[in-house]
Amino acid sequence: MSPRLKNISELRSLRQSLQKSRDGNKPCITICAGTGCHATGASEVVEAFKQEIVNLHLEDKIALRASGCHGFCERGPLVVIRPEMICYINVETKDIPQILSETVLKGKVIDHLLYQDPRTQKKIIHEGDIPFYKFQQRIVFGSNGEIDPTQIDDYIAIGGYQALEKILTEMKPEEVIEAVKKSGLRGRGGGGFPTGAKWEACRKAKGKEKFVICNADEGDPGAYMDRSLLEGNPHSVIEGMLIGAYAIGSEEGYVYVRNEYPLAVSNLSRAIEQAKEAGLLGKNILGSELSFTVKINRGGGAFVCGESTALMASLEGRVGEPRAKYIHTVEQGLWDQPSNLNNVETWANVPIVIRRGADWYSSIGTERSKGTKIFSLVGKINNTGLVEVPMGITLRQIVDDIGGGISGGKRFKAIQTGGPSGGCIPESLLDLPVDFDRLQEAGSMMGSGGMIVMDEENCMVDMARYFVQFLQEESCGKCTPCREGLQQMGEILNRICKGNGREEDMGLLQDLSQVMVDTSLCGLGLTAPNPVLSTIRYFRDEYEAHIKEKRCPAKFCKELILFSIDPENCTGCGACLRICPTDAIMGEKKKVHQLDPNKCIKCRACYEACKFDAVLIR
Amino acid sequence: MPVDLQAVCEIIESHGYQRAALIGILQDIQVKMNYLPRKALIQVANSLDLPLTSIYEVATFYKAFSLEPKGRHTIQVCLGTACHVRGGARILDYLENRLEVKSGGTTRDDAFTLETVNCLGACALGPIVVIDKKYYGKINIHKIESILKKYQ
Numbered sequence: 001m002s003p004r005l006k007n008i009s010e011l012r013s014l015r016q017s018l019q020k021s022r023d024g025n026k027p028c029i030t031i032c033a034g035t036g037c038h039a040t041g042a043s044e045v046v047e048a049f050k051q052e053i054v055n056l057h058l059e060d061k062i063a064l065r066a067s068g069c070h071g072f073c074e075r076g077p078l079v080v081i082r083p084e085m086i087c088y089i090n091v092e093t094k095d096i097p098q099i100l101s102e103t104v105l106k107g108k109v110i111d112h113l114l115y116q117d118p119r120t121q122k123k124i125i126h127e128g129d130i131p132f133y134k135f136q137q138r139i140v141f142g143s144n145g146e147i148d149p150t151q152i153d154d155y156i157a158i159g160g161y162q163a164l165e166k167i168l169t170e171m172k173p174e175e176v177i178e179a180v181k182k183s184g185l186r187g188r189g190g191g192g193f194p195t196g197a198k199w200e201a202c203r204k205a206k207g208k209e210k211f212v213i214c215n216a217d218e219g220d221p222g223a224y225m226d227r228s229l230l231e232g233n234p235h236s237v238i239e240g241m242l243i244g245a246y247a248i249g250s251e252e253g254y255v256y257v258r259n260e261y262p263l264a265v266s267n268l269s270r271a272i273e274q275a276k277e278a279g280l281l282g283k284n285i286l287g288s289e290l291s292f293t294v295k296i297n298r299g300g301g302a303f304v305c306g307e308s309t310a311l312m313a314s315l316e317g318r319v320g321e322p323r324a325k326y327i328h329t330v331e332q333g334l335w336d337q338p339s340n341l342n343n344v345e346t347w348a349n350v351p352i353v354i355r356r357g358a359d360w361y362s363s364i365g366t367e368r369s370k371g372t373k374i375f376s377l378v379g380k381i382n383n384t385g386l387v388e389v390p391m392g393i394t395l396r397q398i399v400d401d402i403g404g405g406i407s408g409g410k411r412f413k414a415i416q417t418g419g420p421s422g423g424c425i426p427e428s429l430l431d432l433p434v435d436f437d438r439l440q441e442a443g444s445m446m447g448s449g450g451m452i453v454m455d456e457e458n459c460m461v462d463m464a465r466y467f468v469q470f471l472q473e474e475s476c477g478k479c480t481p482c483r484e485g486l487q488q489m490g491e492i493l494n495r496i497c498k499g500n501g502r503e504e505d506m507g508l509l510q511d512l513s514q515v516m517v518d519t520s521l522c523g524l525g526l527t528a529p530n531p532v533l534s535t536i537r538y539f540r541d542e543y544e545a546h547i548k549e550k551r552c553p554a555k556f557c558k559e560l561i562l563f564s565i566d567p568e569n570c571t572g573c574g575a576c577l578r579i580c581p582t583d584a585i586m587g588e589k590k591k592v593h594q595l596d597p598n599k600c601i602k603c604r605a606c607y608e609a610c611k612f613d614a615v616l617i618r
Numbered sequence: 619m620p621v622d623l624q625a626v627c628e629i630i631e632s633h634g635y636q637r638a639a640l641i642g643i644l645q646d647i648q649v650k651m652n653y654l655p656r657k658a659l660i661q662v663a664n665s666l667d668l669p670l671t672s673i674y675e676v677a678t679f680y681k682a683f684s685l686e687p688k689g690r691h692t693i694q695v696c697l698g699t700a701c702h703v704r705g706g707a708r709i710l711d712y713l714e715n716r717l718e719v720k721s722g723g724t725t726r727d728d729a730f731t732l733e734t735v736n737c738l739g740a741c742a743l744g745p746i747v748v749i750d751k752k753y754y755g756k757i758n759i760h761k762i763e764s765i766l767k768k769y770q
Binding site for chain 1: 636637638639640641642644645675676679680681682683697698699700701702703704705708711712715716735736737738739740741742743744746753755758759760
């Protein structure tokens with residue numbers, strides 16, 4: 001642990017000595033210990049490495065680092081051996097002795113731990129050559145693999161807090177705001193509001209004190225970029241907030257983080273403590289005029305608290321109900337004081353903008369969307385994980401090149417972006433460049449960065465119902481259009497999925513949507529119709545099949561399908577019979593089985609268990 | 619069960635009797651006692667000098683709080699979008715059927731409380747079920763049966 005730094009030159013000399021002591025040629029084993037890999041056994045792998053290194057007396061020769069999320073969650077636990085960047089996937093504890101004795105000591109690559117490209121069947125040795133990583137541009141997320149998030153020294157050694165140094169020595173607050181404006185950085189939480197303009201408004205606003213807030217209430221289901229940043233590189237968020245505080249003139253910051261993210265809370269708490277001890281948070285930071293503290297507030301599990309005014313109400317210890325924003329939060333926010341709120345990814349971009357300059361930053365991306373964006377690419381895709389790409393990349397590149405296409409040889413149907421308030425984009429629009437404005441034109445939105453891929457077995461009416469029911473549950477109930485509108489939409493979609501849809505239902509859904517868009521109080525109600533409108537726009541035929549023919553083309557909606565066993569294909573193996581939870585399947589061994597539709601609860605267990613395609617869904 | 623009011627007071631004190639810390643206070647009580655007992659909420663109202671309705675307003679608004687005691691094991695079925703497209707809802711259907719309890723409820727023998735969560739951010743492992751904070755990924759009905767056995 002570093003001593004308290006009294007001034008900028010002490011920080012500089014600490015960085016130099018840390019960089020000197022980090023021998024770039026010394027083998028370093030990096031293990032991804034993000035939540036995804038953690039769930040598949042990363043902590044056991046870390047422990048096994050520690051033990052084996054002691055056993056082989058290699059403590060001085062090898063560095064071991066449990067890092068934040070590397071992104072390729074599908075193949076965890078992930079191990080990367082530096083400096084060569086040899087990447088091993090799905091590593092288990094039994095592989096550890098071999099990795100140490102073969103790869104680390106003798107430089108030999110272990111074939112069965114390598115990633116195999118499913119298209120070319122070729123094994124790939126280096127992390128950067130794996131297609132999942134090759135097409136990314138990881139300016140924000142890339143550092144995760146280089147640092148142990150629990151060690152402030154690691155962050156300082158890779159150039160951390162250099163942007164803070166720069167603003168304290170060469171930039172006035174107004175110049176910082178100018179640089180952020182010039183960079184073109186827009187809010188990564190969903191709204192896409194220009195960050196620099198927000199800061200400027202907050203700086204100019206009058207108030208007793210001002211607050212800087214980090215929104216880490218990442219409520220969008222299927223999105224976990226912010227969690228991985230907080231877990232894997234918490235100091236980058238703190239440094240971003242420090243720069244924001246300097247620019248705006250604030251001495252107090254809050255991070256509002258989901259309670260469902262225990263590792264993020266713990267890594268961030270530790271980072272704040274370390275920053276305090278190092279004199280990077282607190283009074284007169286590095287001997288300057290800047291004083292700033294950061295507190296963590298854990299959320300209570302309410303989606304609406306991602307909305308800025310609801311979040312601030314929750315920070316005050318009240319229920320998270322939004323208010324009308326005729327007075328902006330930059331003027332009157334938390335405790336009615338000027339408050340500047342940005343999301344985790346936005347804050348993590350700030351030190352990069354300052355360190356590398358606005359011109360460099362704005363050279364990435366499209367005309368009105370600059371820099372990169374981290375997406376969580378999930379659902380029916382081969383390479384699930386977190387991907388950071390330059391703005392303007394096409395959806396097709398993300399799905400095919402990075403994501404490796406649809407899993408299980410199925411056909412692509414749609415990609416959903418923007419969280420529950422986003423829209424579903426069909427195959428015909430896959431060449432759409434990803435930026436704030438283009439996604440909105442297509443009836444969806446950037447949102448915080450969830451990208452959920454759906455295949456032919458997903459029903460689009462059911463997806464619309466899923467999102468509407470999600471939002472119905474999460475609506476705070478304060479304003480009528482959102483509370484009642486979602487309730488009605490949910491009922492209509494429910495009856496369509498059950499085969500009781502009426503001819504006029506689609507028109508009714510569109511009318512309701514318009515009222516909600518026109519009259520809802522906050523962003524939740526305002527954007528809630530998106531999943532309904534976009535699915536009607538692009539998948540009208542599926543709605544019509546449900547309403548007119550009482551048929552679910554994806555064979556998903558329970559009330560519209562029947563299970564049976566195909567006597568031609570059934571071998572009488574008994575796999576379906578054993579797994580059926582309601583004893584709906586009968587039959588003797590090696591003879592064709594029968595399924596009793598009256599007992600069947602349509603749970604699909606038999607369909608998934610059958611290896612002979614003998615379970616039919618009609 | 620008697621409610622340890624001493625512990626409740628200590629939690630309130632650790633938050634400096636701040637109204638703004640109400641959510642944090644309730645979170646700490648919930649961690650300590652597994653739910654929010656009425657007596658504890660009355661204590662919070664008295665200590666913070668707030669009407670009891672204000673405490674209940676917050677305690678019932680946020681999903682993280684439970685006013686009922688929970689079972690010995692908590693099963694959380696993730697219904698985030700990634701888990702939904704991979705069949706998370708079917709897993710919930712199955713568990714509701716199997717345990718004879720609706721989501722949010724506790725089984726008659728107090729063994730399990732069944733809950734749903736919006737997203738755990740481990741989407742690569744979907745569909746996911748978490749039992750007492752242990753993650754079980756890529757779940758199907760076959761797997762869930764053998765996992766349940768460990769807890770019975």
